[in-house]
Amino acid sequence: MLKFTLYSRSYCHLCEDMALALKALLGDLPYDLEITDVDADPALVEKYDELVPVLTGYSVSNGWQQLCHYHLDAKAVTAFVQEQS
Template sequence: MSQSPILTLVSRSYCHLCQEMEVALRPLLAEFDIDLEVLDVDADPTLEALYDELVPVLLHDGEELCHYFLDDRKVRDYLGEIR
C-alpha cells in the first residue's frame, strides 16, 4: 500500500490568507486522501528567504502549486495526476 502524498503549506500564524488557504484545502485533502504539513515561514530562515512575501505557499515535493490563494482547479488537476 502506498503512502499518502503530503502537501506542504508554508504559512505564518498571524496571516489571514494562510488561515483561509488551510481551511479551503480541507475538502481537497479529504477527497484525495492527502496529508498536509504546515511549516512556519518565520521559524526557518531558508523558508523565510524563499517565501517571506509570498505566503501562503502550497507545495508538493518542492514544486509550488499556488501562493496567496488556493487555485482549486490547478491543485485538483495536479492531485488527480499524482494519485
C-alpha cells in the same frame, strides 16, 4: 497518499483560509498536510516571505513543486491530484 506543505505564518488569515480551502477541495481524499512556519527559518523567510501562504505538493516523479500562493488555485491543485492517480 497525497502530500502537501503549506508555508505559513502564525498571524496569517490567508494561510488559515488556504488550509480550509484545501480541505474543502479534497473532500474525502486522504492527504497529509504539513504546516511550516516560515518565520522559524531564515532561509524560508528569504524564499517565501512575500508569497505566504505557499502551497507545495510532493510528486514521486517531480519532487516538491509549488502549486499556488496567496489563495488556493483549485485548478492547479486538481491537476496535481489527477497527476498523482
